[in-house]
Each structure stands twice: as structure tokens, then as C-alpha cells.
Amino acid sequence: MTPVTLIDTLGREAREAAQKLALMTTEDKAEAVRAAAQSIRESEAEILAENQKDLDNASDLPAAMQDRLKLDPQRLAGIADAADAIAALPDPVGEVIKTWEQPNGLKFERVRVPLGVVGIIYESRPNVTADAGLLCVMAGNAAILRGGSEAVHSNRALHKAIVAGLEKVGVPGAAVQLVPTQDRAAVGAMLKASGLIDIIVPRGGKSLVARVQEEARVPVLAHLDGICHVYVDGAADPDMAEKIAVNAKMRRTGICGAMETLLIDKAAIEFAPRIIRALLDEGCEVRGDVTVNGMDERVKPAAAEDWDTEYLEPIVSAKMVDGVTGAVEHIAAHGSHHTDSIITDDQAAANRFLAQVDSAIVMHNASTQFADGGEFGFGAEIGIATGRLHARGPVALEGLTTYKTRVLGSGQARPK
Structure with missing residues (x-):
């Protein structure tokens, strides 16, 4: 399967899952996120063993990247606890942001809705697999994750645990998908998957973000460097x-x-x-x-x-x-x-x-x-957006929504 065909397949499956997630109640989404958190806890031995494989291959990486990569029982417990915190957050989906009425009697409601399918491209940090994936689920979105090669074993183990938890409570595993190849062409295919992926969130170094911004045909929510x-x-x-x-x-x-x-x-x-x-x-x-x-x-x-x-x-x-x-x-x-x-x-x-x-x-x-989503009371974050559009700062549930306007009439027709 070519990278383009692969991303097309993942995108279509994600789109179908997103449609189901968008109709789920707050409690059903919260139950799914809690189930994923519990599955992570139950998979501790396997996840840490897979993380050690990544650490064994990371001796040439800078110390900062090795620190980001490393998982231990305390950090893994923190990932699961962050998921539980996400499940406990107020659900922004369905929130009525603003209402108004025109003289002709038309009533307007601006309401928060999920973004749809969110693509996340990230490096080093395996915790992003859980944080980003489960934030998307709680906000009613499907996620397509593409982690860096340095964390491939950790990401796969975390993803396996997350999917097991989601499916245990009836949520389709396609709600959180991990791109199964490290072929860089898959990143290019994600960036061009307009109509299948609604927004791309790059989280990594300057070169990654620059490539995403240069090549993307999908809207980008950039997480840039932190000077x-x-x-x-x-x-x-x-x-x-x-x-x-x-x-x-x-x-x-x-x-x-x-x-x-x-x-x-x-x-x-x-x-x-x-x-x-x-x-x-x-x-x-x-x-x-x-x-x-x-x-x-x-x-x-x-x-x-x-x-x-x-x-x-x-x-x-x-x-x-x-x-x-x-x-x-x-x-x-x-x-x-x-x-x-x-x-x-x-x-x-x-x-x-x-x-x-x-x-x-x-x-x-x-x-x-x-400067961390958890410290802001968001449970976790998908990244810290440094641009000006859509969302800025720690991006959590609210930043993973957009809005639509509902117009409520009583038979009005616009005059000629």
C-alpha cells in the first residue's frame, strides 16, 4: 500500500468514526477516555518495555530529547491521570456561545461543534500519543497520529492500550489511529489530505513545523519553538x-x-x-x-x-x-x-x-x-499554539472545536 493510499484509508475510517463521536453524549465520551486511561495503567509493563527499546536506540539523541522520550512508572501514571482529568473537564461541544435575534424574528445561536478529523504530527514525546488522541475523542474528533521514529515502540504500545480501552466501551478503534509506517512520504500524504483531514497540528522542532507550513494543503495549528x-x-x-x-x-x-x-x-x-x-x-x-x-x-x-x-x-x-x-x-x-x-x-x-x-x-x-495545559486546568494539551488564528496558547478541548450558527425561524422568507 502506498503512503497516499494508506492515508486515504485512514482518513476515510477516521471520518466515519468522527461522525459517530460527534453524536455521542458527554458521559459516553468521558467513559471512553476513562477506559483508555485504565487500559494504559493495566498495560504498564508492556509500555515500559517498549519504551526501553526506544531508549536503547536513543544514545545519539540530545539529552533533552532523551528526557522527553523516557517513560517510567511515575510518568506513565501521570499520562493516565491526565486522561482521567480530560474526562472530568466540561464538554465544550454543544455549548451555545452567543444568541441574538433580528427584528424580523429570526433567532440565531452560535454553537460549538467538533473540528472533525485532526492530524497530529509530533516528535520524541510518547505522552502526546495519549494526550492528543484522548483530547480529540473528548472533543468529539477522530485523531490520526504520526509520531517520530525515535518513539515508535512507545507510541505503538500506548496506542494499542488506548484502542483496547475505547473498543471495550463500544467506541470504534478508528477514533484514534496511529500511522503504521515511519515513511516520511506518509507525512506528505497527510499534509495533502484535504477533505479527509480537517486540521494538522505539528508538534516538534523548527524543521518539522517549517515543512508542515510549507507543504500543507490542510489548515495548520502550529506549535513552534519556545524561546x-x-x-x-x-x-x-x-x-x-x-x-x-x-x-x-x-x-x-x-x-x-x-x-x-x-x-x-x-x-x-x-x-x-x-x-x-x-x-x-x-x-x-x-x-x-x-x-x-x-x-x-x-x-x-x-x-x-x-x-x-x-x-x-x-x-x-x-x-x-x-x-x-x-x-x-x-x-x-x-x-x-x-x-x-x-x-x-x-x-x-x-x-x-x-x-x-x-x-x-x-x-x-x-x-x-x-506553560502547560495541565497547569492551566485543561487536563492535558495537544500543543501550545503560537500563531494568531483559531486557538492560541495551550490547545485543549475548546481549541479542538469550531462553531456553527443555527438559525431558528417561524416561516420567514427574505423580501425581494
């Missing part, structure tokens, strides 16, 4: 600034919400060195501008490309800026519209930052590591 900034204002509490900066970088360096650039107000020069030292003492390499270089002999000079780099490693670039204006200008020039945070006790400065920084997520006195 996230923490700006320490002159009015910041020094203890808070140090704690948040270290957490934002070092809690998990391989996630897209990790801080990659630290910006410090020139007015914070008295306590700036302690923040730099704290990062260095935690094992983080700091690449600084001229002023930051003078704060500790361990700091390395930053090159021009450092301000545009998503390290996903224990490396951070650090720069002194001229207040909120300097921070906003730097983020506008070098950010990726993902997540940026200001640390300050000055509410006016915080308001300026929150209003002027054009990112999907902007924060005040909080670590960028909170």
Missing part, C-alpha cells in the same frame, strides 16, 4: 526573582516552557549577580552580555545567535536591558511568541509588560514552566 524569556524588573523582590529564574530554567530544561533567555533591568544591578550565581551553582551554563560577564568568572560571552536559540539544555543567555521598554523590544526582536514572564512588585510595570508582549502566554511573578 521563553524571564524579565527581572528593578522593582522585583530579589528572593522571588532568584527562585523563579532558577525554576524557569532548571526544573526541566527540555520542555518548550523552559526559560532560554534571562533579561535583567539595569535598575536591578545590585541583586542581579546573585541570580546569575544561583543559575551557575545549579549547573546551568550562562552566556551573558558584557555586563553579565563581569558578574562571575564562570559566565561565557554570548554570541549573536544565542538570543535566538532554544537550547532545551542547561544553558541560558542573559542580558541587561533598560527597563520594561528594553525587555519588550528584545522579546519582540528575538522571541517566538510562546511564553514570557515579568518578575516585579510594580503593578504598573507588570501591566505594561502583559499588554505589550505579543506572546501566546504572558505571566507576572510566575515561572514559565507553568
